[in-house]
Amino acid sequence: MFFRNAITPTGMFVFANIAFSFLFNSAFGYGLAVVYSLFTSILLFTFKSQITYSVVCMSGAIIAALYCPIGLTFGPPDLNAMTSMTYTDKTETIEFLLSISIWKWLISLSIILMGISCSLLKSKTSFVVPRILSIVSFITFFSMPIKAAYNDSTFSPLDSHYPPIRFVSDAFSAYKQVNADKEFYEQNVKMSDEWISNTNDHTYDTLIIFIGESVRRDFMSAYGFPVNNTPFMQSAPGITFTNYISSGPATVLSLTHSLYRVKNGLIEYNNSIVRLLSRNGYYTSWISNQGVFGSADSPVSLAGKQADDYHFVKNGSSNKFLYSPDDKMLPLLSEALARKGKKAIFVHLMGSHPVACVRTNDHYDTFYRSKEVSCYVQSIKNTDALISNVYEMLRKGSDTWAMVYFADHGLKVVDKGTVEERFQHADQYQNNYDVPMFLTTSDMAEKKTISAPRSGFELIPLITQLVGINEPSTYVNCNLISDEICNDERMVLKKDGTLIPYSSLPREEALLTFRL
């Protein structure tokens, strides 16, 4: 009876207005803000003029709808999101938007439709609440800054936890931080390095380091995954690290803490592994399929630009809009390998970065759970084949050599059990940091595994130990290429840049092989 009576223009307006307020406040990624939503609704009810109401409602709807797919997927704007945005080019942005679930886009659309409905219904009703209540709403929105002002007599409206205000405040402080970081590393990188050259006799003429992208080791058959997608890693002589974790959950965060020396929490952009190898007599090359990231140089591509010779393949040719297979780097790799003398070659793969079906051009040999997961499994297989190819090139040469492969971070599985099941960047689970690490050299004839805990923070000492460089500042009194336990507790970076113990993170619940 009540509901039938409520189906009047006024009833529908009240309902739509409340629903809109909830959708609007949830769009920024801070969860369901019940109290703020109710007071947003009350504020809207105090508007007498239809024009004012519609302008406020539609402006809010547009802002919320624009951020909603990102907010609901990745949460509020933070340092990591702002960093990615700063160093992302047009094609990467399109891929990023493609990786968001269709449902989130539909919610975004529903915010606009709800805003339009509210505006139309407003003209059919004269329902308003006393204007004095708008003051109550404002007091609620600014309750946090008011409390702070009362406690320590400083009032800043940006301290409000009202979602749209918090959104602006978070975005602004992340933006400021990214710019400060950028200024810092651009200055820092200009300084000369402080590495000391000191190579011992046990060294290799050629060193190849493959930097993998977005690879979770539990999706590799070398680590027990049921689809055979790493035949090379499983059969080649060498060492498989079964407990190596990345330092961070995203490319820039992770690689800056692996490729540069970090002292007292500060990254020294002038002291990269690239320059360390250079200083020890290696001719350095950097071959990347990741592009130089639009107009701005990311701190990762700057490490590449410190090499004696560098190529960013993705920027060079774009015969197909998004598809840019890592194989494109093979001619450059073989050219770099043909160079006489000591050389270190870095290969930055596009690997398994979401959207995986863009990596494989929609191709996969084996269907596994969903199309995107199948492409992901395939992308790992393609990387394995590429590494195998380079391994054969190395074996044909007469030099002594070492080859290392690791990945920058893992991912998490989202929309589990649906046809849309796929991967996303995350820092919630240990699995988001569980990456492969494989190394092999010209003098290894057997397969071995190392299960001692290792971390991306130890990449530089691991490489120096491998090639026999004695650099005092990276010296660790422990053999990293053995099963010796070298650290009690490993730390990882959360996406906001804070450090937490890896052991404090939960594990992601295992996937059932077959979708139910």
Ligand SMILES: [Zn+2]
């Ligand atoms: Zn990455």
